[in-house]
Amino acid sequence: MTREARSSLIGDLQIEIEFDAPIGARTWFGIGGRAEMLIKPKDETSLQTLLRRCHQSATPVRVLGGGANLLVDDSGVDGVVLQLDQEFFTRRRYNKDGEVNRMLAMAGADLFKLVNETARQGLDGLSQLAGIPGTLGGALRMNAGGSFGDTGQAVESVSMLDMEGNRLDLQGDALSFGYRASSVPNGIILSAILRLQPDDPMAVRGRVREIFAQKSASQPMADNSAGCAFRNPTIDDVQVPAGRLIDEAGLKGLTIGGATVSERHANFISTTPQATARDVMTLMRQVQERVLDHSGAKLQPEVVIWCDDPGAPMP
Secondary structure, eight states: OHHHHHHHHHTSSEEEEEEEEGGGSSSSSSSOOOOEEEEEEEEHHHHHHHHHHHHTTTOOOOOOOOSEEEOOOOOOEEEEEOOOOOHHHHHHSSSGGTTTTEEEETTTBBBBHHHHHHHTEEEEEGGTTTOOOOOHHHHHTTTTEEEESSSSSGGEEEEEEEETTEEEEEEGOOEEEEEEEOOOSEEEEEEEEEEEEHHHHHHHHHHHHHHHHHHHHOOOOOOEEHHHHBBOOTTEEEOOOOHHHHHHHTTTEEETTTTEEEEOOOEEEEEEOOOOHHHHHHHHHHHHHHHHHHHOOOOOOSEEEEEOTTSSSSO
């Protein structure tokens, strides 16, 4: 993109911007390439205007949350990568309109903080998300969760901008959640109203600690990893853990370059500082092929992969 094109896109907006930004290093994998432009809007108006200009100029737009479920290709990505980490987009407001069982949280709010803050205040409803990294926006988009529950069960409404900058408010029949999926359309999530239930603070904090401890015992929490690499497939109308299928295929410890199938949890891929994104992609493809050969199950990626190269070994 030329300097003139960049200026017409961002010239008068309230934003922070970084060109050729090393976004791969900011993911939980800690590897991958750069973004042509990393833009951090400071308010909704600037974000809305930017989206309209990007739509008019056919400039690609992506959103970087906490980088917890993301792999960025080594060659990086073109266009705009948004990060909603400025104060406006990380706010949360408890006791909305005097109601103790509602909270307004912006999409950039850190999920760890939301879980722990609500627990300290004796408000349950998010304890099922203990140990899940990232931001609220990312958790809403993919309905992050696990065996203890998911994000969607706490959501009353969602506000967002579509990719043309139009505001949408979703609730009721317009809002539904399934396994690692939601009905939220393509666009930029701004905020959500979450349902909470008053409870004893010690009891809520105890549940959070218990869930976190169980996850720590079975998952490689200290590794560079993006969480579960694959979705759990449905076989004969039964959802089967992808980790079990990978383990049964004898793939724990399988390594390509600096990427390894975790010995602790087979559905996690861990990386070393020397790993490349292509190592992870190639390993994921090999896991898919070998699980298919072993059990006939087709594994679909749960990790989001940003790649502009049509020749990449995409899983």
